[in-house]
Amino acid sequence: MAELLWLHPDDPPDAFPPAEYAAIEPNGLLAIGGDLSPERLLAAYRAGIFPWYDAEQPILWWSPDPRAVLLPGDLHVSRSLRRCLRRNRYTISTDQAFAAVIGECADRRADTGTWITPELRAAFLELHEMGHAHSVESWDGDQLAGGxxxxNIGRVFFGESMFSAGRDASKVALVGLTVRCRELGVSMLDCQVPSPHLHSLGVRDMPRSRFLSLLRDLVSAPDAGPWAQGRRCSDTLL
Structure with a gap:
């Protein structure tokens, strides 16, 4: 593996090497260190780079090849999920409980290890307050059931994590996200690392070179929005 760049917190926010320089093994590791300031995080995502590490590690920055990408119209909605949407078991909202969603995503992985460290959680809460980070929520009555x-940068949504406290609740939130993306003109959802579960939902593997080429054009557009939306019945997502 080639020698990795160590970032210092005083380095400029965009002081990352090109994403194409990322390691082959482990797939996508590009740089170490730096900080989680809003400026550095925004610069990283614009360049196709994201932080992924645990509490025992320094900040690790990644750009894997291939990249897991979902185009909003490609989401696979199974027959059982379609029935769930029609029955309106859940209502859907956007940016109504961001702190609760990221908290649930972190807490539900605490026993097995989570990359949503307290520092990363605080950083995304700040990005949310700045209007860059967003959440989609599934509600069972007044209970948060999934999210x-x-x-969001330009016409790209960079998905970070989801959780489910009820059957299909996270999948319903994902449907809600793709619908909201279409409504706001978001063209691509970055799902970061491919997995069989993501493939079952319609996520495709995209060569990093193609992903970065699309990304450069899409992040240069104005951010989508406004994102916030009150609760809607899930059958309106069909």
């Missing part, structure tokens, strides 16, 4: 959160 997904991430970052």
């Amino acid at each position: 997904i959160y991430g970052l």
